[in-house]
Each structure stands twice: as C-alpha cells, then as structure tokens.
Amino acid sequence: MSEELHQRDLIEKPEKIGKWDFYNIGATTLKSLKENKIIPSLDYKEFERRKPDGIIVFKKNVVAVLENKRPSEFNTEAKKKKAIQQGIEVSQKLKAEILIVTDTKETIWINSLNGDLIKDENGNNLIYNFKKSDENIPKIIEKILESCDETNSQLTLPKLKDPSPLAKQVWQDIWSVSGATPENCLYTFVELFIFKYLSDLNVLTGIYNFDNLIKQYETNTSEDVLEFYANTIRKKIKQLFPMNEKDKTTIINGTIFVSKDEKAVEGYSAVFKKILEKFQNEGRLQNIHHDFKSKIFESFLKESISKKNWGQFFTPLKVVRAVSKMVEIKEGMTICDPACGVGKFLLEPILLDIKRFYKVENNKLKPLIKLVGFDKGFDKDEQKTIILAKANMLIYLSDLVKDYSLITEQFSDVFNETFLLKTNSILGTLSENIVEEYDLVLTNPPYVTSGSSNLKEEIVKSGLTTHYKVNATGVEGLFMEWIIRSLKLGGKAFIIVPDGSLKRANDNKLRKFLIDECFIDCLISLPKNTFFSTPQKTYILGITKKTDKSVSQTEPVFTYLVSDIGETLDVYRFDTENNELDEASNLFNQFKGAKSFFKTKDKRCKVQEFNKFVENINTNWLVDDWWTKEEKIKLGISEEDKVYDLPELINEFKQLQDFLMSEISELEAFKFDIKEVVKYKSVKLSEIVEMQRGNSKYTKSYISSNKGDFPVYSSKTEGEGIMGYTNSFEYDEECLTYTTNGVHAGKVFKRKQHKFSMNGDCAIIRILPKYKDLLDYNFLYFEIQKLLIEKNFNWENKATPNKVYPLNINIPVSKKGVFDINIQKEISKKYEQVETLKSELLNKTNEIKKVTFKL
Structure with missing residues (x-):
C-alpha cells in the first residue's frame, strides 16, 4: 500500500483539474495505483515498479501522464528527448493519450498515441506552460482529446455536428417499421441520441457505453443486444439522471423499442441495430451545432403526416427566436412558460449565454436564473412533452454537461426543477394560484373556446374563483389572467394570442383587465398559417405589469404587420429570404429605448396612440384594420380585386393540376404499414354498442329560456351540430353521436368527454363496458359513418336506433380472435390522412371558384 496515497488522502479526495482527477505523486508505483483502483487492473509487466510524477484520470482511465523535471534535467535538447522517452513508455503502457513533460517554466506536450509533439492551430509546437491551478489547462486538455489521434497531433477547431439528416433517416426507419406517431418517433430518436451523446462524453462508460453495445453484436443476437439496452443501459441513464418524484418524468421515454413496462419490444431488434449503425457512422457527437439544438423538434414536425395531432404544441422556431430577440435576460430573473411544450420559449433566449447563467464552481452547479415550465402533455394517455423538454434542456446545455460530466445528478435536479408535468387537475397550470412571482413570462398558451366551461366548473370546485374574476371566453383568456396575476410588479410578458381574444365582444372585460393591470408594449400581427396545425390568426402581445394600478398608460404602442416569417406557410415550411418578423423584432428593440421619440420609414410599422386601444376596447384590437386598404395594397398585403385574362386563368388551372397530381401521387403511395x-x-x-335518442324537451324556446354554457346537439350539421347552449347537461363522456332525422340523417360526430345534451333528432353511441378497452371510437366513427351513408337515411327514412342496431360492422381481430384496438387505431389514422387530403383539395377548388374571368 502506498504511504503517499494515504498520507495525502488521495484515494478518497484526489485533486481536480477540471472534471478530471489529478494525482500529483512521484513516490507511488503503478502496482500501488492499480491495487488502490485508481488505474485499470491490468498486467503492466516490468512497468509495475515505475513511478510517474503525476497522472490525470477520468473514471480509472488515464488521460495524461505528467513528468516533472528539475531545470538541470531539462536544459538541453538531449535531456528533453530523454525525458520524453521515459515518459512515453509509461504513458503508452497506461494507454494515456497525452504526455506532459515540464520543469515548471517550460512544458512540452506529446501525443502519446504516436509520440509526436502536439502542435497548436497554427502548426507551431504547443508551448503553453502546465500549472494545475490554471483554469485554461482543462480547456487545452479537452481540445487535445477532441483533436488528436494516431494520425493527427495538431489542434483543430471543433467541428460542429448537425445531426439533422441523421434525425430524418432515423425518423423514416422508425416510422416505416412501426407506423408510430411522429411524436413517438421523436421520443425514440431523442432517447437514442442522448444515449450516443452521453457515451461520447464518457458519461456512459464500460458496459453502458454505445461502442460497447455495438461490439455485443459480434457475439450476441440482435434480440439479446436490444434486451441488454432495455434492461441495463436505460436503467443506468435513469440512475445518472434521476426522475422527478413529483411527476415521475426523466429525460428519456422512447416507446418504440422499449415498452412502458421497460421490456424490449419483440420484432424490432433488426431496425434497432440498423439505427445504431447510423449513429455509429455519424461519429462523435460532443460538439453539436446550435441550429440542431433548436431545430430537432421542428424537423420531426415537418416530417409529420399527422400534424393536426400534435402541431399545436410547437411554436415555430422563427417565432420563438423573434420573441427571444425582444427580451433581455438578466441574472437573478425567474422566467416562466405556463404552457411550455418542449421548452423552446425558456431555452432559446439563453442558448448563446448558457455558461453565463449556469456556472459550476467546486463541482457545484449554480443556476443564476430560474426557469419554470409547466405543461399537461399531449393528452391523458401520452403526457410526454415534459420529458421532451428535459431532453431538450440537456441538448441545450450540452457544452456544459460535456465539461462537467461527473455531476449528472445536479443537472438532473435542474431539469426537474425547471419542467413539471401538471396532471393532478384538468386545469393543469391553471390550478396553481401563483401571484407576483415571475419577472418574465414567454408563452404560446392553448387557444380554444370549446371545453372552457369544464375548466370554469373546476375553478369553482377548486376554490379559485377569486383568481379568475374576468370570466374570459376561451382557455387562452384564463391563461391571460393567470399570466398577469403571476407577473411581479414591473414584470414583462410576451404572449402569442389568437384574434378571438382581441375581437370577441364577450372578451371586452379581459381587454379592460389587461389595460387596468398592465402597459401594452407591442401588438405584432402574424400571418395566417404561422402555426403548423391551424390557420388561426395570431398576434405577439407584449405587456409590462404596472407597479401602480392608478397610473394610466401614456406611452404609445408598437404595432407591426408581418406577412412573411422567414418560411413558407404551407406543410413544407421551406426557408425564405424575406423575414419581416425579424425586422419587427429589430424595430421593437429600437422603439422600447425611446417610445415617444421612435420613428421609422417601414410602412409595416405603426406606433399607435394608446387611446386607440381604450376607444376600441368594446369592439376589437385587430391592428390589421388600423391600416387602410390602400396602405395594405401598397405593402402587398391585400390585392386589389382582379379579373383574370386567359393566360392567367390557364396558370391558375395549371397550379390546380400540379396540386392534384401531387395528391394523386400521395394516394398511389398510400398503404397500410401493418406487418x-x-x-x-x-x-x-x-x-x-348501446344507443339512446336525445330528449325532445330541448326546443329553441326551451334553450332560449334556459341559457348557459353546455351545448345541445341536434340534426344540424354546421357548427358541430350545436343547436344552442343551456344551463344543464345530461351526458359527460367520450362517445359518438349521430343525427337521426332531417336531410342529413345519419351524420356521425366524434365527441370528446364533455358535458352536453341532445334533442330528439340526435342519438348517442356508447361502447359497451366490456369492450371499452378493445374498441376505438375513432375507428368506429369512420366505419359507422360508412354504414349510415350506404343506408341513405333522410326525413322519411329516419336513422332510429332500431334501424341502426342490426347493421353489421367489420372489426380487426388478433390471431386469437380478440378485437385488436392497435390495428383499429392504425386504420383510423389512415382514414384521417385521406380526410386531410380531401380538405386541402376543397380549399384549392374554393380558391378557383373566386376567380373572375374575361375573354
């Protein structure tokens, strides 16, 4: 046993150089180092008695060997050469990549892998003097490790990786064999990316490392390798990055190759191997391009064939970056996104300043800002957005994790403290009664009006009525009130709001509440189709909470009309050269420095007197209408009425022809991805199923006398079949309904769980309790609709339950003859694809209908 190691307590408490353990020894043999488990337990043969002056170690692997020489032993080229030769022998035996030879005044750096002197980026010998206390030494060692190998001994600038093409390939591989939703493909790619990334950082070593898993294919079956990954490696990752006990989420949750009960999924081992090989071909992933960190989730969204299922949870990166440019982040701030999705609004503003806001001192991670993100997830069964947000934060903090890979639990604590899943109540974030806590709120809250009555009922039950006094119409109104109350006095918010909040007559109280509590800084109009999943017209609203409510706003408001956000507003989202949104951000930053004196020649920008907002509080705040038609025509925002001549008309029809051909190609390629x-x-x-007709008491006069928030369905087909709203309800469940009477008798509707009633011209369809887990409402919707259309129901041939009950329906079954709900869901997704294509075609033909032609 080495006295030196024990006397200086180096076994338990080695010195540190960056993330590495440093042993400045000289009287300890390799044998003693091995016995004390400081270096690998190998047979060092005749070198076991050698005593290196120092070693730099990472998880028992020797990174560098240090040779200390007296000046008298280092004052000629011959002596230096001899010192290097002595050190190289030990260094290579220890498999260290670096040899450092120094007399404290001069230092020679050697590539132990080939014996060459290490050169700097300019091709000169690296001459930086080694001192363990110098904060630049860890950076130099890191740069050597990244640059040098058996064939290269010169430092190079780190090559930034952009694994976007890899992401696309993996998405295609996963989707082609599983038919999984884009979000599940995304979760799986992110999980495997993190596995490879942590391996390249040496966070995952030994049997848990990516390269080790690849080697297992030499002696094991593909099934065994996938089983090892599922049972061993995933557990190690979750051990390094412990889950949040509050919401049980961690940084990984791919479900394609590993089931929810942590088992390898049978039949996927071949594609798992194929994907690992693609990651292997990508090389090391320590240095990740900034754009990839930002765009990974959007890349999957663009590949999505079912954007409407999940696009609403993602704000386009162009919008996030524009808002990020408009804010100023300072140390000590608390920043919140109450509907955070994958966390872009919190992470993007600090992307280039990560190391300024997250510092490590004495191996302690110290956040200098506090980020807070809440989310409910995609739906009640797949609440994974918070997992994506945590994985996203790991990717954004990758450079920091790379430098301090031994404190993963501390990073995990930060991820868990930053993002929290809110599923204890249907209110989600809105269940939190938070007052004056945040310096800044950046968010794109959900905007829907249907279902908001359920939330309002829950607000009453939860005793939160004093927190939501405004009684705004939609969910976005509730979020707006929450945001304003949660801001500190003087705090700021940038919120993506739908036009409904700005124009609904019933939301005049919300607008009044807004100007009573806050100053309006900006209102920027975004074009339709800015968001992936909806043509909803939206705006960026910037506000500052008043420090004194009695003070009225006197400063003007920055407004801007954006037509181009820097990408096409179709399903392809190709980048464009023009980005008016970026220009809006730049001008706003100039405006906020001197609001009353700001001037610009940009005709898309208008500085509005605040009184205009006061005057229009009961009508609308649609700033687009505050430009004249002539102004918009000059800006190219709206065209003058135009009559098409023959060449122009031909061009219109050619565009329609191109669209039709692309649709036909999609349909020809259409197939079920079922094994x-x-x-x-x-x-x-x-x-x-069981069926039940509605209550004939619900007439127009009854509804007029009993007005409320709960919809009544009828034989109407417009507006989701809603006849009106009453103050009571008879049903509160997920189901199907259909019209039994009228010219549209037999029209089927999907109904998510909510409170409603039906009149006598409508009927409910419920899955019988014993088949609840075996049948899918989406599948039944399409199949039953086909049946009822074939029967040609109408005024005379009413679609009563007695006529519908005997109809036969074909349902997919497993090999055992049991209803297969997974296949049902897969088929229903295909139906939805066709419906999307039909809808797009209808929009195109409607555009042609508007054309006026002259000979």
Whole structure:
C-alpha cells in the first residue's frame, strides 16, 4: 500500500483539474495505483515498479501522464528527448493519450498515441506552460482529446455536428417499421441520441457505453443486444439522471423499442441495430451545432403526416427566436412558460449565454436564473412533452454537461426543477394560484373556446374563483389572467394570442383587465398559417405589469404587420429570404429605448396612440384594420380585386393540376404499414354498442329560456351540430353521436368527454363496458359513418336506433380472435390522412371558384 496515497488522502479526495482527477505523486508505483483502483487492473509487466510524477484520470482511465523535471534535467535538447522517452513508455503502457513533460517554466506536450509533439492551430509546437491551478489547462486538455489521434497531433477547431439528416433517416426507419406517431418517433430518436451523446462524453462508460453495445453484436443476437439496452443501459441513464418524484418524468421515454413496462419490444431488434449503425457512422457527437439544438423538434414536425395531432404544441422556431430577440435576460430573473411544450420559449433566449447563467464552481452547479415550465402533455394517455423538454434542456446545455460530466445528478435536479408535468387537475397550470412571482413570462398558451366551461366548473370546485374574476371566453383568456396575476410588479410578458381574444365582444372585460393591470408594449400581427396545425390568426402581445394600478398608460404602442416569417406557410415550411418578423423584432428593440421619440420609414410599422386601444376596447384590437386598404395594397398585403385574362386563368388551372397530381401521387403511395394481413370479424352493432335518442324537451324556446354554457346537439350539421347552449347537461363522456332525422340523417360526430345534451333528432353511441378497452371510437366513427351513408337515411327514412342496431360492422381481430384496438387505431389514422387530403383539395377548388374571368 502506498504511504503517499494515504498520507495525502488521495484515494478518497484526489485533486481536480477540471472534471478530471489529478494525482500529483512521484513516490507511488503503478502496482500501488492499480491495487488502490485508481488505474485499470491490468498486467503492466516490468512497468509495475515505475513511478510517474503525476497522472490525470477520468473514471480509472488515464488521460495524461505528467513528468516533472528539475531545470538541470531539462536544459538541453538531449535531456528533453530523454525525458520524453521515459515518459512515453509509461504513458503508452497506461494507454494515456497525452504526455506532459515540464520543469515548471517550460512544458512540452506529446501525443502519446504516436509520440509526436502536439502542435497548436497554427502548426507551431504547443508551448503553453502546465500549472494545475490554471483554469485554461482543462480547456487545452479537452481540445487535445477532441483533436488528436494516431494520425493527427495538431489542434483543430471543433467541428460542429448537425445531426439533422441523421434525425430524418432515423425518423423514416422508425416510422416505416412501426407506423408510430411522429411524436413517438421523436421520443425514440431523442432517447437514442442522448444515449450516443452521453457515451461520447464518457458519461456512459464500460458496459453502458454505445461502442460497447455495438461490439455485443459480434457475439450476441440482435434480440439479446436490444434486451441488454432495455434492461441495463436505460436503467443506468435513469440512475445518472434521476426522475422527478413529483411527476415521475426523466429525460428519456422512447416507446418504440422499449415498452412502458421497460421490456424490449419483440420484432424490432433488426431496425434497432440498423439505427445504431447510423449513429455509429455519424461519429462523435460532443460538439453539436446550435441550429440542431433548436431545430430537432421542428424537423420531426415537418416530417409529420399527422400534424393536426400534435402541431399545436410547437411554436415555430422563427417565432420563438423573434420573441427571444425582444427580451433581455438578466441574472437573478425567474422566467416562466405556463404552457411550455418542449421548452423552446425558456431555452432559446439563453442558448448563446448558457455558461453565463449556469456556472459550476467546486463541482457545484449554480443556476443564476430560474426557469419554470409547466405543461399537461399531449393528452391523458401520452403526457410526454415534459420529458421532451428535459431532453431538450440537456441538448441545450450540452457544452456544459460535456465539461462537467461527473455531476449528472445536479443537472438532473435542474431539469426537474425547471419542467413539471401538471396532471393532478384538468386545469393543469391553471390550478396553481401563483401571484407576483415571475419577472418574465414567454408563452404560446392553448387557444380554444370549446371545453372552457369544464375548466370554469373546476375553478369553482377548486376554490379559485377569486383568481379568475374576468370570466374570459376561451382557455387562452384564463391563461391571460393567470399570466398577469403571476407577473411581479414591473414584470414583462410576451404572449402569442389568437384574434378571438382581441375581437370577441364577450372578451371586452379581459381587454379592460389587461389595460387596468398592465402597459401594452407591442401588438405584432402574424400571418395566417404561422402555426403548423391551424390557420388561426395570431398576434405577439407584449405587456409590462404596472407597479401602480392608478397610473394610466401614456406611452404609445408598437404595432407591426408581418406577412412573411422567414418560411413558407404551407406543410413544407421551406426557408425564405424575406423575414419581416425579424425586422419587427429589430424595430421593437429600437422603439422600447425611446417610445415617444421612435420613428421609422417601414410602412409595416405603426406606433399607435394608446387611446386607440381604450376607444376600441368594446369592439376589437385587430391592428390589421388600423391600416387602410390602400396602405395594405401598397405593402402587398391585400390585392386589389382582379379579373383574370386567359393566360392567367390557364396558370391558375395549371397550379390546380400540379396540386392534384401531387395528391394523386400521395394516394398511389398510400398503404397500410401493418406487418400481417388484417383479419376481421363481422358483428352487429347491437353486440358492441348501446344507443339512446336525445330528449325532445330541448326546443329553441326551451334553450332560449334556459341559457348557459353546455351545448345541445341536434340534426344540424354546421357548427358541430350545436343547436344552442343551456344551463344543464345530461351526458359527460367520450362517445359518438349521430343525427337521426332531417336531410342529413345519419351524420356521425366524434365527441370528446364533455358535458352536453341532445334533442330528439340526435342519438348517442356508447361502447359497451366490456369492450371499452378493445374498441376505438375513432375507428368506429369512420366505419359507422360508412354504414349510415350506404343506408341513405333522410326525413322519411329516419336513422332510429332500431334501424341502426342490426347493421353489421367489420372489426380487426388478433390471431386469437380478440378485437385488436392497435390495428383499429392504425386504420383510423389512415382514414384521417385521406380526410386531410380531401380538405386541402376543397380549399384549392374554393380558391378557383373566386376567380373572375374575361375573354
């Protein structure tokens, strides 16, 4: 046993150089170092008695060997050469990559892998003097490790990786074999990316390392390798980055290759190997390009074939970056996004300043700002957005994790403290009664009006009525009130708001509340289709909470009309050269420095007197209308009425032809991604569902006398079939409804769980309790609709339950003859694809209908 190691307590408490352990020894043999488990337990043969002056170690692997020489032993080229030769022998035996030879005044750096002197970026010998206390030494060592190998001994600038093409390939591989939703493909890619990334950082070493897993294919089956990953490596990652006990989420949750119960999924081992090989071909991933950190989630969104299922949770990066430019982040700030999705609004503003806001001192991670993100997830079964947000934060903080890879639990604590899943109540974030806590709120809250009555009921039940006094119409109104109350006095918020909040007559109280509590800084109009999943017209609203409510706003408001956000507003989202949104951000930053004196020649920008907002509080704040038609025509925002001549008309029809051909190509390529031929079982509807007609008491006069928030469905087909709203309800469940009477008898509707009633011309369809987990409402919706259309129901041939019950429906079954809900869901997604194509075609033909032609 080495006295030196024990006397200086180096076994338990080695010195540190950056993230590495440093042993400045000289009287300890390799044998003693091995026995004390400081270096690998190998047979060092005749070198076991050698005593290096110092070693730099990372998890038992020797990174560098230090040779200390007296000046008298280092004052000639011959002596230096001899010192290097002595050190190289030990260094290579220890498999260290670096040899450092120094007399404290001069230092020679050697590439132990080939014996060459290490050169700097300019091709000169690296001459930086080694001192363990010098904060630049860890950076130099890191740069050597990244640059040098058996064939290269010169420092190079780190090559930034952009794994976007890899992400696309992996997405295609996963989707082609599983037909999984884009979000599940995304979760799986992110998980494997993190596995490879942590391996390249040496956070995952030994049997847990990516390279080790690849080697296992030499002696094990693909099934065994996937099993090892599922049972061993994933558990190690979750051990290094512990989950949040509050919401049980961690940084990984791919579900394609590993089931929810942590088991390898049978049948996917071949594609798992294929994807690992693609990651292997990508090389090391320590240095990740900034754009990839920002765009990874958007890349998957652009590949999505079902954007409407999940696009609403992602704000386009162009919008996030524009808002990020408009804010100023300072140390000590608390910043919140109450509907954070994958965390872009919190992470993007600090991307280039990560190391300024997150510092490590004495191996302690010290955040100098506090980020807070809440989210409810995609739906009640797949609440994973917070997992994506945590993985996203790991990717954004990658350079910091790379430098301090031994304190993963501290990083995990920060991820868990930053992002929290809110599922204890249907209110989600809105259940938190937070007052004057945040310096800054950046968010794109959900904006829907249907279902908001359920939230309002829950607000009453939860005793939160004093927190939501405004009674705004939609969910976005509730969020707006929450945001304003949560801001500190003087705090700021930038909120993406829909036009409904700005124009609905019932939301005049919300607008009044806004100007009573806050100053309006800006209102920037975004073009339709800015967001992936909806053509909803939206705006960026910037506000500052008043420090004194009695003070009225006197400063003007910055407004801007954006037509181009820097990308096409179609499903492809190609980048464009023009980005008026970026210009709006730049001008706003000039405006906020001297609001009353700001001037610009940009005709898309208008500085509005605040009184205009006061005067229009009961009408609308749609700033687009505050430009005249002539002004908009000059800006190219709206065109003058135009009559098409023959060449122009031909061009319009050619565009329609191109669109039709692309649609036809999609349909020709259309196929089910199901591994085996689907078997069906024919059953009567009466065997699997129950039906019930509505209550004939719900007439127009009854509804007029009993007005409320709960919809009443009828034989109407417009507006989701809603006849009106009453103050009571008879149903509160997920189901299907259909019209039993009228010219549209037999029209089926999908109904998510909510409170409603029906009149006598409408009927409900419920899955029988014993089939609740075996049948999918989406699948039944499409299949039952087909049946009812074939029967040609109408005024005379009413679609009563007695006529519908005997109809037969074909349902996919497993090999055992049991209803297969997974296949049902897969088929229903294909139906939805076709419906999307039909809708797009209808929009195009409607555009042609508007054309006026002259000969």
